[in-house]
Every structure is written in C-alpha cells, then in structure tokens.
Amino acid sequence: MAKINNCDQALCKVKMDGKCLESLELSECPHFYFDEETDIDEAENTPNTTVLKSKSIPLFNGAELNMVNTTLVTYQYPCENIIILGDSDSGKTTFLATIFDILQKGPLEGIYFAGSYTQVGFESRCHLSRISSEAAHADTEKTNSKELNFLHLALKVKPALQRPAVHFLISDISGERLQNARDSSSAMKELTPLKFADRIVVMLDGNKIANKRTREASLFDSYTLLKRMSDEKIIRADCDLKIVLSKWDLLDKDTSFNFEKDIEAYFLQKFSDVFTSFSFARIAARPKTPHSTIKVAFGIGELLNEWLEDKPDQSDILNEVPEKRINERWFLNFHS
C-alpha cells in the first residue's frame, strides 16, 4: 500500500520534499504521520496524533506533552519552562489543575487565558474537582506517568492584552520519580533535560509541615533533592528558584509556626550562595479547612503575575533570525 508523508504542523513541507520542519528523522518527529493510505499498524506508533481512518485529518491531541512533543509549542513560540519539584501529594498537580479551573470561571487577578495545546491534559487533571466526576470531595488524581510531562498555557495580563501571550510549559512529574532521583544518581541523571528550566518551583507539602513530627523530615527531603540536583548540575545556578509552601490554609492559624524562621531561614542558610535568584511563596490551591479565610487559589494569582511581569515583547523574539530563535527551543538544545 502506498504511503504518503504528512505532518500535523501546518508549515511543514514534508509532503512535498520529504524533509522535516524540525530537521528531525521522520521516525523521530512527533508531528509526522503517513497520510490516508497508511498501514494502520505503523501509524499507531506515531505519538501525539490520532490513529488515521480513511479520509480523516488528525488534529493535535490536546493531552500533556512529553519532552519530544513540546516542539508542538516551542517551534512556534518562545516558552518559559517551569519545573515543579516536590514529593507525592505535595500539591504539584493540584496547583496546575486549579489554575485551569479558576480561569474557566474568569480571569485570575487580571490574568487572561490566551490558549493551551494541552486542554485535554488540564481537563483530565481537573476531573476530580468537578461535580460530574461524582467524587465526594474535590481531589486530584495522582500523577503516575514515568514520562517528563508538560502542560502548556498561554497567558496575558490586562491591560496589556494587545501584547503577545506568554507561553508556559509547566512540568507535571510524578513525586515518586523525583523521590527516586533524590536517592539515586542514575535516576537523577534521567532528569538532565530539566537543566534548561527557566524557573524551578520546590513545592513543600503544607500538610507535612503543619505536622511537627513530619516537618523536619519534609524539609530535609526537599533540601537533599535540591542539593543533589545542584551538585549533579541538573539545575542551573542562574535559574529562578522559588520555594512554595502548599496547603497554607493548614498553617495560617498555627501560632507555633513562623514562615520566615521555619522555612525561609532554613533554605536561605543552605542555598543562598548557590542560587542567584531565590524567593518564597505561600499558596492554597484548594483549601480543605471549612470556613477558612483562605480562599480557593490563594497565592496562585500572585505567583503567576510574578512570572508574567517584565516579560520582553515576544514579537521581537519571533522576528529574530532563525538561528537565534533556536535558543528558545529548549528541546532542540537538549536534543543536540
């Protein structure tokens, strides 16, 4: 049966000249597929496209992007790459899900939704926060994937809605994988692609910090993860490091807890001479404490606004020469 080259990236000319827009081997390109006369068995192995049926055109699949598939976004736009670290249940995925849940109700503290190539990925992560899931209370399903996955979000800030959107690729990595990396050098080396991160967020589990028996161990775990990442040069000293305490609703009334003394001082003492940009935040994505004065998405708007501040006008970047734009495409940096 005849095979016709095709690609789900509109600008790719692989159909005509057989060359990948990304300069990748066709078998490696996540956007490449064989057109309708394809042998279905072979097409099934093509990531990020729907298996072809007769006379149908595949569309981008909307799920989370693995490292290779991030080119769907990075080819078109300069991106901010944000890596979220933290143990299982520290609130990494709930943080992502809450952003999308809140944007569906309206702009978040002046931040507008400008698009996402991973709406399905967001929707599946938001599912247990919805009444339609029939869950008894709002929850987030655990991230089990072994992949380094990313969600894409394009945002704008009012009143600058005429400026190009800022595109974020935000990681959703399973806590188990990060825990393994903390304990093993070989597991840590698998996280090498993270060295192209623009920002690192270390999510501290507010539930563990609120419990005096688990507080020190939780801080120690975060310290050892960061220390190993830094020593193994998995994260750069010049990336923007943010320590974020999740589930703040469990701590804000605790008079025995002092954020500056118990959290900030701890990390500053250990890392202030390692990272050039170092800051702290408190969030409560989905407060569980009834009648808490801390509302849903507490602190998240402030965090996003910080990431959106002082961004260069990205239309200038897009107008730069292609060779320079490649520096914005972190996958290719990694790939080479």
Place this chain on the structure above:
Amino acid sequence: MNKKSILLAGLPATGKTTFIAALWYYLNNSCNDQLLMVNSLAGGEHEYLNSISRDWAVYKTVARTRSNNGEKIQINVKNTKTDQIIVLDIPDFSGETFKSHFDTREWTEEYDKLLNKTNGFILFVDPQDANNTPHLITDADEAALLFEEPTEISNESIEFKQYSAEHTCNQVKLVEELQFIKHHKPAMVPLKIAVVISAWDVVEKSSEDVKVLPLEWLEKSMPLLYQYLVCNSTDFILQVFGVSAQGLEYNNEDINKALSKNRLDNIIVEDGTETSKDISKPIVWITE
C-alpha cells in the same frame, strides 16, 4: 458576483438549524428597510430550506440536522445598500460533527476542504445549556456551608467516574475548535467570528430589569471562550449577537398571543447597539 462561504458552527442543539429556517423565511419576505434579501431562486435546490422554513413559520420545532457532511445550502442574495450580489454558501452541519472534533481529535477531509474556502464562522451557543462551564465541587461546598455545619474532609480514597471527553464543558470544546483552526489552518486567520447566543428572549427574561448585552453575557457566562477570543483578537475578529430565531416558547398560550403578529416580528436580534428583527445581521457583518 461575489461568493461567500460561511460556516455555522456549534455543539448539538444550539439553534443552528432554527436560525437558517428563520433566515430563509426572512430573506424571502422582504420589507423596505431590509439590508439583505433573496436576489434569485433560479437554479437553486431549496427543498431542505423550504421544509425547515415551513416548520418554523407554523411554530413547529425545526428538526435537528443529522448529516455529518453538512446540508448543502446556497442562497443568492442582494445587499440592498451596496447592490452587491452575493452567493452565500452556508452548509448546515450537525452539532455532533463539531463535538466529534474534540472527542476523536480528527475531522473529515470534506470539512477540511470546506474550511479552505470559508470566509467566516457563526458560532452558536445555547445560553440555557448547564454544561457551558464546569461545576466545581469547591463551589458547591462553599454554598453548602451557608446552610450546614462544617465537617472536616477526610483523606480516604474516594469513588469516582473516570474522565472522558463527555465530562468536558462546552466552552473548552469551542476554544479547542478555534485552536484547531488556528493551528491546522493558519491561512484562515484572521477570521471573522460572529458568536450567536441563541434563545436571547430567554436571556432577556431572566435578566429582568437589567439590560444585558451579548458581549457581557459571553464574558460572564462562558468566560474561558471570552478570554480566548479577546486575547486572540488579531486572529479572530469578534462580534457577539443575541438572537432569538424562534422568538417564543412553543406552548399554546404563547403561540396564540404571537398569532396576532407577523411571524417575523417575533425574531429578536441584539447586536450590542440596537435590538432589531434583522436576522441577517451576522451574515451581513461577515460579508462586509
């Protein structure tokens, strides 16, 4: 002669076919100040249009479109202001067609080819659809707290339904359709998008004394779609209309009251600046 292709898009039961039925009747029953009117019926196949329009005229619910390939509709019209003759190509696709794009992540070759010649979209939304936005458990919990004693939430594992595309609300699906166009058909943008909020009479009734404008309704009731369109205004040129093509609820009492008027007098079209009965306004705006 100018040829314009306009795609009527929207999820199932959002009022697309009722709009076409009323439009056909309106274009054929011209009055003096009408901007768009039928120029000629010669050479046209109008069985489908006549059939749905007849149902509309006698206050009968217009049957929903079942075709996935789109009922082929061509109307030869004249713009009375410019004297321009336009052939309108307005295929009527079933709402399931658009829904399936999100669910199956593919569209047909025929639809893809049709997009290549499309000049604008009329995107229909049903203001009465409870699935336009998601319903969050945290919102329900907050509301319940007004009436109940608070209880601590346990961390025990819970029973739930697995996620499927069925659980995704309408505004996300509509944003995705626009993103598909922007990504897979970049030559189509900038594209005119006329958002038509159907059953506008119901919106007006529910807002009581406060006059609500279509753009405000979109901002408040489908906020993700609104934000997306506002943020992508260079790609999607937006105009929002509130349209009641049916004009009234089809019960005996309301129909009896309506019989004292011309059928066309029941139509409501709100474009943000004025309320009229000109159901061709979204078409005129796209063809301008």
